[in-house]
Amino acid sequence: MKLAEALAERADATRRVEQLRARVVSSARHQEGETPPEDASQLLAEAGEVLDRLETLIRRINRTNAATDMGEGGTLTDALAHRDVLRLRHAVVTAAADAAAGSGERGYGRQLRSELVTLSALPVAELRERADVLAREIRETDMRIQRVNWEADLLD
Known part of the structure; x- marks a missing residue:
């Protein structure tokens, strides 16, 4: 089995557990004289x-991720940690750029001359550029990870 197949199976199992949990909860109690919708014990x-x-x-x-070499980037586990960070x-950079640009604020500045002017404390354009570079690096790292997922055999 390839690592990617195991990851898909893990996702399916996680969804199945959540579905079963919800069904157990809805069947765990019932009124006297009625039967529960399903057998909670089963x-x-x-x-x-x-x-x-x-x-x-x-x-x-996890064993496969730790043992799979990604070349200069270290192991697959290292690449996953790098992608998460x-x-x-x-x-963080996107939130900073949005805040500095005033995204989410009502209005577009002052209504009256007597109102205070708000200024950006951060260079929005530079932050947007940095966010674009990070987004590209995320995509590239993710593609490398996906490629390895389909090439690596799952360890026992």
């Missing part, structure tokens, strides 16, 4: 089986 047992499979998948995925950097 649903819990099924959730346990899916969770056991999920744990195995996560362990194998790039996304956070992009969010």
